[in-house]
Amino acid sequence: VTMLIVMSTYEKRIPSPCAKKGAAVAVSCLLVATLGAGCLGSSQPTLRVSGAWALYPMMVVWADDYQKTHDVRIEVSGGGAGKGMSDVLTGQMDIGMVSRPIRQEELDQGLFYLAVAKDAVVATISQNNPALAQITQQGLSREDLRKIFMKEVTRWGEVVGASLSNDGIVVLGRSDASGAAQVWAEYLGNYTQADLQSKADANYDGDMNMANGVARNKNAIGFNNINYAYNVETGGFAAGIRPVPLDTDGNGQLDPLESFYGSRNQFVENVSRGAYPSPPARNEYLVFRGAPTGEAHDFTHWILHDGQALIPENGYVELPPAVLEQERLYLQQGTRT
Structure with a gap:
């Protein structure tokens, strides 16, 4: 059963x-x-x-x-x-x-x-996120993500430097004993899954529930494994969510070598060549x-x-x-x- x-x-x-x-x-x-x-x-x-x-x-x-x-x-x-x-x-x-x-x-x-x-684990946001256009263009650095998941910034406008309305960030975590959560916590700065859980506004059991939770709330952010961030049949984005591009050099914009999130195949290829950091690749x-x-x-x-x-x-x-x-x-x- x-x-x-x-x-x-x-x-x-x-x-x-x-x-x-x-x-x-x-x-x-x-x-x-x-x-x-x-x-x-x-x-x-x-x-x-x-x-x-x-x-x-x-x-x-x-x-x-x-x-x-x-x-x-x-x-x-x-x-x-x-x-x-x-x-x-x-x-x-x-x-x-x-x-x-x-x-x-x-x-x-x-x-x-x-x-x-x-x-690999990737941060995910709603396709209706009020800062989606800015995030897609400039990406988020590890420090940006750390501040978000540790609740040091609480509005999407603060993250992208824009004046937005109804933009309070909703942080999601995992309630199960999750390898993805532990790897994501380590990537953010040697935190633990318990640290993420304690800061989260809601914790979900399993990858799919996390993805659905992100999709339902325009201000939500979570993290998912590749095959839940992308559609496994089409290779495009999973319904209702978008992967968050990493600004790995922290220069405030996505350089050509950092811009590879448009499809699952493109993302996987760049994980393979080491362009995506490890962790959260693992x-x-x-x-x-x-x-x-x-x-x-x-x-x-x-x-x-x-x-x-x-x-x-x-x-x-x-x-x-x-x-x-x-x-x-x-x-x-x-x-x-």
């Missing part, structure tokens, strides 16, 4: 016929295949995967493609990076999806992890309680080999070749040392 709720919610945001290939399709098709297999009482081996919303759409695509040629049933659910980590460490799931750096205390509990892709990880074996090992091996070909078309960034080869070696050895 939990999986039905999670998958149906995501499908509502990006509906698509099953004849096409992509994250939304895989969600709906995988839902049917997984629930159907359960009803038939299949004796197939089952892999259970949960965790970060950031990697969830990609994992659904991987699972759907893998099941076409392998006799295994893969159940995928979201819930946030914290849930994925907890589920694996407590033995409730075989594989966790985590979208933040791995902590030493987690390694001390026997955690094994592998980087499988890259993604690796996406799979985590296990000990080195994976059996079906979990085989599926992960496939992700690090054949599955990599599916990454660009689904709005993620491939790992640099040297990093990918190292992760493959870690899997082969069963250790990162």
